[in-house]
Amino acid sequence: MTKRLAFRNARLIDPASNLDARGGLLIENGKIADVGPRLFNDADANDPEVIDCKGLVLSPGLIDMRVFTGEPGSEHRETLESASRAAAAGGVTTMVVMPNTDPVIDEPSLVDFIKRRAAATASVRVVPMAALTKHLGGEVMTEIGLLLEAGAVAFTDGDRSIANARVLRRALAYASTFGALVVGHAEDPSLCEGTAMNEGEYAMRLGIPAAPSMAETLIVERDIRLVEMTGVRYHFGQISARASLDAIAAAKARGLRVTCGVSAHHLALNELDVGSYYTFRKVKPPLRSEDDRAAMNEGVANGTIDVIVSSHDPQAADTKRQPFAQAAFGTVGLETLLPVALGVHHNGEATLGHVLAALTSSPARILGLESGRLAKGAAADVILFDPGEPFVVDADKLHSRAKNTAFDGRKFQGRVRATYVGGVCVFDSSKEKRTP
């Protein structure tokens, strides 16, 4: 017997097809069987399960291109299972996990391990990236061909830049041989070593060792030259500075196959939010100036920035409860990705569909995934959310194992009501425990 699930009276938003209209959606056996403006306008009595969406947004589930977990090696921080619960609660139906684990995901067998662990434990889809260099050491390229065959979706050293341009040149040339996607991190290691925040007046007043935003732009510009030379498909995992954005816009204008992402926290916060040494806002790259933050929002609005990511980076309390300079980098973000990103829409800079594209269809296009769209035959990875619902982030209520959110106590609009992966409900806000 086919398993059917029908949604009616929804605001369908599908960025891939430019759809934003009232309508319905039918799921059969884990796939989208039908979708459209006139579907189920009159409730079909034959359907066993009909959900009246009451005008809430029904969109593709989010694809988060930048998720760090602690599995394998640091399971006390986050496992694939705990991250997937956070993802489900945040409307993220596909997590792209970084290879920065222990051991590093630099072997075909380890890609296989991630896929098997995820299949056995995670409630959302998990797509692994593999390391670009062995042990993330920046010296020896990994077996890109074999890793691709094992299921790696892209190659990255995660939050590390490859300092040696010759190594990077060869790795990019080799990757392009296989048509592989390389995801780069733009922070010049020598300029950033030992620094903890953005260089500027505020870092000066706090007395914190700081790195200039130029440390990012230098690498962006270098990498663009190497992309031009090698013809590789290249994605900057996240950028944070206006000058970097300008460089990428120019590269795109020249027709280079370059894309980029921005983290939700770089859209919402600036260096002043470090406040009085608030270590949960110590991130990599650091929170930048207000002008840079505004540029990131402009970049999303004008499409120069392709994707918005959480850069979910769970850290144990002991590594954050430290003097600022010594504290670990990173913030969790899977559960706050959608509401923070929606800020670009609520501020009037972009349509809801445009913001959702950066969270669904764009990452799917860059990664070559089938998901991220509401189309007949596509996997039924969908979310139901109220884009206007106000709420206050409460770190204690987060589903992720680590609670190091940069947004504790911040107010946002937009909450996920339900998340479906392959037609299966993996999160339903009405069934969450309500604490007084």
Next chain:
Amino acid sequence: MTAPNTLAPILQTGHLLGIDAVSPAEITALLDLAETYVSQNRAVNKKSDVLRGRTLINLFFEASTRTQSSFELAGKRLGADVLNMSVKTSSVSKGETLIDTATTLNAMRPDILVVRHQDSGAAELLSRQLDCCVVNAGDGSHEHPTQALLDALTIRRRRGGFEGLVVAICGDVLHSRVARSNIHLLSKMGARVRLIAPRTLLPGTADRFGVEIFHDMREGLKGVDIVMMLRLQLERMAGAFVPSTREYFRFYGLDREKLKLAKPGALVMHPGPMNRGVEIDSEVADDIEVSVIQEQVEMGVAIRMAVLDALARGLPREGKNAP
């Protein structure tokens, strides 16, 4: 049985430094001459006196078993006095420059110097410093002309000619002198050359050789008449140009399955020494139906005899040699 020394000289420059400077007519003449030496080498008496009284010095700055012994045998079968010098026994290891070595050797009055050197252009440099003929037995990543000639002889004997043949050269083209010499020779003789390699092992301007470039070996092998495998120099590869030998073998190693994509009856060649299980599977390398690797070695001696013979024709005759 031997070609008399009074024949017209074939290598007009007096040296064989690279195929780039050799004309198609000269190549054909060398191959024709080599055919006579194939017969001589298969006879009971393999010796002739074409180079009687001549001195041949094999100067090898890089270790080589097959090329050096091939030249040594070629010289001896033509009746020359052959001196082998390798870097470990020469004064180069004591700090002597290449020019010093050349000057010293020149004083010994050799007639032909065969040189192998790790640096591109070393043979050319010596040819300008010495009064004798210089044969390049491999200089850096530049040329290895006798390898290309012996490959050509092998192909011509099997296929009758070169016109219209599709030849795939697979592997480390970037560092390969064998590839460069073969690209020149095969193109000059009317064959179509394809290069198959990951981007890290191809020069960025490889298409300027007038060849077709393939990064996917399966695509590149489709319909080829000849598959030439290049040796992967493991010592300088690890992690820098290709990530591992197992990955290289998976995507660029010639095995039975990939070979099926070539034209039925396609020949497999390798300049040696082979890395079995890296660039070539033993099953293919040892299959006498397709592999002509042993034949290449045999043709090597004949070709080197032809080259030495051809160069000797341009040397001063008896009575004019000494001042």
